[in-house]
Amino acid sequence: xxxxPVKERKEAADNLMNSLKKHSSDLVEDALMVSSELIRVxxxxxxxxxxxxxxxxxxxxxxxxxxxxLDVLLPLHETLERxxxxxxxxxxxxxxxxxxxxxxxxxxxxxxxxxxxxxxxxNHGGFMPSNQPDGLSNVRQKAEAEAALNQAWDLYYKVxxxxxxxxxxxxxxxxxxxxxxxxxxxxxxxxxxxxxRVDGSYVKIERFYPTVQVIxxxxxxxxxxxxxxxxxxxxxxLKGHEDLRQDERVMQLxxxxxxxxxxxxxxxxxxxxxxxxxxxxxxxNAGVVGWVPHCDTFHSLIRDYRESKKIPLNMENREMLxxxxxxxxxxTMQKIEVFSEALDRTTGKGNDLYEVLWxxxxxxxxxxxxxxxxxxxxxxxxxxxxxxGLGDRHPSNLMLDQISGRVLHIxxxxxxxxxxxxxxxxxxxxxxxxxxxxxAMEVSGVEGSYRSTCERTMAVLRDNRDSLVAMLEAFVYxxxxxxxLLSQESNTENDQTFADGTVPSGAATSHxxxxxxxxxxxxxxxxxxxxxPIREMGExxxxxxxxxxxxxxxxxxxxxxxxxxxxxxxDRRYSAIQNMVANMSVNSRIASLTGxxxxxxxxxxxxxxxxxxxxxxxxxLISGEATTATGExxxxxxxxxxxxxxxxLTGTDFQADPEFxxxxxxxxxxxxxDQVQRLIVQATSTENLCQLFIGWxxxx
Numbered sequence: 060x061x062x063x064p065v066k067e068r069k070e071a072a073d074n075l076m077n078s079l080k081k082h083s084s085d086l087v088e089d090a091l092m093v094s095s096e097l098i099r100v101x102x103x104x105x106x107x108x109x110x111x112x113x114x115x116x117x118x119x120x121x122x123x124x125x126x127x128x129l130d131v132l133l134p135l136h137e138t139l140e141r142x143x144x145x146x147x148x149x150x151x152x153x154x155x156x157x158x159x160x161x162x163x164x165x166x167x168x169x170x171x172x173x174x175x176x177x178x179x180x181x182n183h184g185g186f187m188p189s190n191q192p193d194g195l196s197n198v199r200q201k202a203e204a205e206a207a208l209n210q211a212w213d214l215y216y217k218v219x220x221x222x223x224x225x226x227x228x229x230x231x232x233x234x235x236x237x238x239x240x241x242x243x244x245x246x247x248x249x250x251x252x253x254x255x256r257v258d259g260s261y262v263k264i265e266r267f268y269p270t271v272q273v274i275x276x277x278x279x280x281x282x283x284x285x286x287x288x289x290x291x292x293x294x295x296x297l298k299g300h301e302d303l304r305q306d307e308r309v310m311q312l313x314x315x316x317x318x319x320x321x322x323x324x325x326x327x328x329x330x331x332x333x334x335x336x337x338x339x340x341x342x343x344n345a346g347v348v349g350w351v352p353h354c355d356t357f358h359s360l361i362r363d364y365r366e367s368k369k370i371p372l373n374m375e376n377r378e379m380l381x382x383x384x385x386x387x388x389x390x391t392m393q394k395i396e397v398f399s400e401a402l403d404r405t406t407g408k409g410n411d412l413y414e415v416l417w418x419x420x421x422x423x424x425x426x427x428x429x430x431x432x433x434x435x436x437x438x439x440x441x442x443x444x445x446x447x448g449l450g451d452r453h454p455s456n457l458m459l460d461q462i463s464g465r466v467l468h469i470x471x472x473x474x475x476x477x478x479x480x481x482x483x484x485x486x487x488x489x490x491x492x493x494x495x496x497x498x499a500m501e502v503s504g505v506e507g508s509y510r511s512t513c514e515r516t517m518a519v520l521r522d523n524r525d526s527l528v529a530m531l532e533a534f535v536y537x538x539x540x541x542x543x544l545l546s547q548e549s550n551t552e553n554d555q556t557f558a559d560g561t562v563p564s565g566a567a568t569s570h571x572x573x574x575x576x577x578x579x580x581x582x583x584x585x586x587x588x589x590x591x592p593i594r595e596m597g598e599x600x601x602x603x604x605x606x607x608x609x610x611x612x613x614x615x616x617x618x619x620x621x622x623x624x625x626x627x628x629x630d631r632r633y634s635a636i637q638n639m640v641a642n643m644s645v646n647s648r649i650a651s652l653t654g655x656x657x658x659x660x661x662x663x664x665x666x667x668x669x670x671x672x673x674x675x676x677x678x679x680l681i682s683g684e685a686t687t688a689t690g691e692x693x694x695x696x697x698x699x700x701x702x703x704x705x706x707x708l709t710g711t712d713f714q715a716d717p718e719f720x721x722x723x724x725x726x727x728x729x730x731x732x733d734q735v736q737r738l739i740v741q742a743t744s745t746e747n748l749c750q751l752f753i754g755w756x757x758x759x
Contacts, residue, residue, distance in 0.1 A: 089249040093264070094341050096238045100271060100281060101299035101345040103237065104139075104151040105222055105229070108159075110300060111135045112219045116212075125208075126182040129166070136163045146236040155221070158214045165211035172204040229279060232271040241267045251287050252295065252347050253337030263288040271297075282350070294350035295337075303346030307338040308534050309447070309471040315530055316443055316520070323519045330432070331439050331512060334460065334467045353461045357454035361411045361495070361759060370406055375758035378404045391746060398749035402494065402758055409759070412459075412499040419461055429464025431508060434500045436465040438512035441490040444468070445738060446520060446527070446707050448700075450478025452491040453755045475535070475700045486755070487747035489738050495759045497743070505739055513735045521731065524708035531704055535697045710734050 080087045102110075111131050118127040139159060143149040173180055234242035250261035268284040274296075281297040313333040320326045337349030365372050378401035379386055386397060402409065416433065420426035444452070450473040458467040478486040497504045520527060706712040710729035729737065741747060748757035 083248075086248040089244075089247040089264075092240060093244070093247070093249055096241045097283075097297060097347065098299075098341050098345045099145070100232065100234070100238050100241070100283075101297045101341075103229075103232075104143075104148050105225060106279070106299065107138075108135060108151075108155070108218065109222045109226060112215055112222075115215075116219075119208075119212075122183065124182050126180045129170070129180065132166065136166075145238060147232075155218050158218050162211040162214035162218075165207045165214070169204050169207040169211070172200055172207065175200070226279070229273050230275065231273060232281065234267060234269050234271065237271075242269055246288075251285065251293050252339045253349055254287075262291075262293075268292075283347075294352075296348040296350055297345075298348060299345045301346070302343055303338055303340045303348065304343070305474065306348075306471045307340055307346075309449075309474065310335050310338050312447065312527075312530055312534070313443070315526065316439075319519050319523050319526070320439070320516065323522075326515050326519055329435065329512070329515065331435055331516065333439055333443065334436065334465050336467075351458070351460070351467060354458040354467055355461065357412065357457045357459060357495075357759075358756075360415050360459060361454065364411050364415055368407075374405050375401055376753060379758075391750065394749040395745050398758070399745055405758075408498075409494040410498050411759070412495045413501070415459075416464065416499055430499070430501060431464075433459070433464040433466060434508045435512045436467075437496060437500075438509045439516050440466060440468055441492065441738075441742070442513050442516040442520065442735075445489040446704060447474055447531075448476035448479070448703070449474055449490075450476065450486050451755075454759060457491065476703070484750070484752040487750055488742045488744070490742055492739065492742035493748065493757060493759055505743070510735065510739070513739070514731050517735055518731045521708050521710070524705070527708065528701065528705060532701055535700050713737055 076087055076091070115128045115131045118124040118131065136159065139152065139156065143152045170180065244264070245266055247264040249264050250256075251264055254262040265286045265288050268286070272282040274280050274282060278298065278300050280299070282294065283297050284292055284294050287293055313335050317332045317335070320331045334351075336351050338346065339348075340346040362372055365374075371377060379397055382397045382400055383389055383393070386394065389397065407414075416429055417426055420429055443449075449468075449471060451470065452468070456468065456470045458469060459465075460467060492505070500507065500509055503509075703712075710731070710733075712734070713729065751757045
């Protein structure tokens with residue numbers, strides 16, 4: 060909270076920290092230093108500006124929200140003006156400082172022109188307030204304001220393009236260049252994350268290793284290693300651009316579930332628990348996650364196995380496309396037929412995980428132990444995930460501990476049935492129970508240990524529903540994360556995902572933006588002003604996805620343009636920015652399934668943009684700026700979530716089905732066995748699985 064963007068929260072946190080300093084001064088100072096420096100390492104200036112310009116371009120060009128654009132860019136300029144503190148920041152300032160300072164001056168000129176006569180910077184509809192009179196002086200003022208913003212974005216685009224070229228080369232970081240304070244830190248009072256004990260027996264941090272590995276995924280998390288006071292090395296994943304507070308709360312819920320399972324006589328002798336790991340949020344967009352050793356995702360295990368057997372990774376998808384290359388356009392019944400036939404045709408018949416568990420075991424005794432723990436851990440998380448409404452359980456979000464055989468879940472961003480309420484490709488299954496998982500349980504499948512474990516777990520959770528609902532109630536109403544509930548409906552526009560894992564192309568976005576730009580500049584275009592701004596773009600040729608889906612190119616050339624032409628050029632520039640971002644964040648997992656990156660490489664990555672916008676909405680909600688309607692909507696959504704959880708914990712979650720209504724119209728409460736049976740049927744239904752998007756890998 061010390062780093063909270065909400066003033067009141069930050070002041071309250073500062074007061075609390077000052078009180079703590081009176082008796083633990085060194086501990087507080089170490090915590091503040093390590094936290095701020097880890098955030099500095101997690102999100103470099105290079106990445107801050109890349110994300111900021113990406114977000115700002117969407118707000119301005121896509122939504123006409125200049126106020127939102129300035130809310131993103133002005134804090135970045137303020138940070139830049141405070142000056143660099145590390146060698147990497149000095150390099151950034153030397154390379155981009157002049158252009159960004161010039162762009163800032165144009166932005167300030169725009170703000171002066173707009174607010175000169177008491178005007179308000181617009182949050183929709185374009186670069187000028189719509190309620191200003193149309194006198195000649197105002198027409199010129201509009202033209203000058205537009206020219207200032209255009210010149211600023213010329214510079215922003217130049218900077219963004221250069222940053223976009225540099226980011227792929229970011230593979231390692233030296234603390235001497237990005238955080239000398241961490242490198243010099245020795246024998247801290249601060250404990251290793253996850254090891255803290257009230258009695259003071261926790262392991263303290265001795266030092267940080269000088270080299271940080273950057274993992275080449277979309278968000279570029281860092282693998283950091285620190286030496287503890289006990290002489291052991293501790294590995295963590297430092298994540299930026301991501302809010303881990305919800306994940307932390309989910310881990311707290313797992314802790315409660317583990318305690319309930321360990322206390323109950325029906326489960327305490329069956330080794331039922333959820334494997335947890337340390338999650339320490341550092342701010343609203345950065346945090347530290349414990350590194351779980353000797354674990355691999357299901358996707359990587361299947362990939363490695365198929366490579367060793369010379370089997371194509373995307374074998375099932377190939378068969379489906381052979382049977383129907385327009386699979387997404389088929390009816391549900393047709394999809395069922397194609398999906399089932401494709402699975403029957405594939406080599407191995409889905410025995411990949413079964414083979415992995417067998418081949419990685421030293422002997423049959425070890426294999427049997429791993430298989431048992433695999434089945435039980437999968438069953439426990441199936442039921443707990445269902446109660447929590449956990450979605451997005453694709454093979455890269457499930458991991459296998461290769462020592463114990465337990466299943467470990469990661470990424471808890473989609474809770475409370477967010478994935479089921481998506482407009483595009485909503486999930487139809489309560490948890491992941493595909494053919495590979497069933498076959499890995501061996502001959503009994505779901506009818507042996509899996510079903511009995513599910514029933515025991517559900518019985519314990521239903522008997523302790525008051526404790527679970529109390530924790531989830533606090534979870535749902537927590538203002539730090541409750542904004543996610545409001546984003547469920549608004550998410551649908553930003554989460555349009557096609558069956559090949561892509562999102563709408565630049566062509567589709569371009570049409571929407573063109574409309575916004577034309578509307579925002581219609582007055583100037585109609586007047587055909589002779590003093591319309593001259594726009595000078597570089598001679599760089601930029602590939603853009605055309606409306607046909609095939610690559611076509613356009614070239615920015617030096618020319619005089621009217622306001623409307625300027626708008627069209629801004630449309631192209633925005634599309635270019637989005638395409639560059641997409642090219643950097645191609646999902647290799649989905650690309651491997653679709654037979655290559657060609658269908659994904661030109662897609663637009665909107666997830667981070669949508670998250671940034673929703674986080675700004677959250678800040679207004681937390682700081683009390685939200686309207687009464689927003690508060691009421693949040694309260695209504697929270698109540699709906701809690702009621703849904705209560706229904707799951709009382710066996711009334713299938714009330715919409717006439718099969719479970721009594722003759723007198725009253726609701727028939729399902730017992731544990733019937734409820735579990737119903738869930739297993741839903742999870743294994745071919746009708747449900749065939750409708751999921753390809754990245755979920757329902758065929759695995």
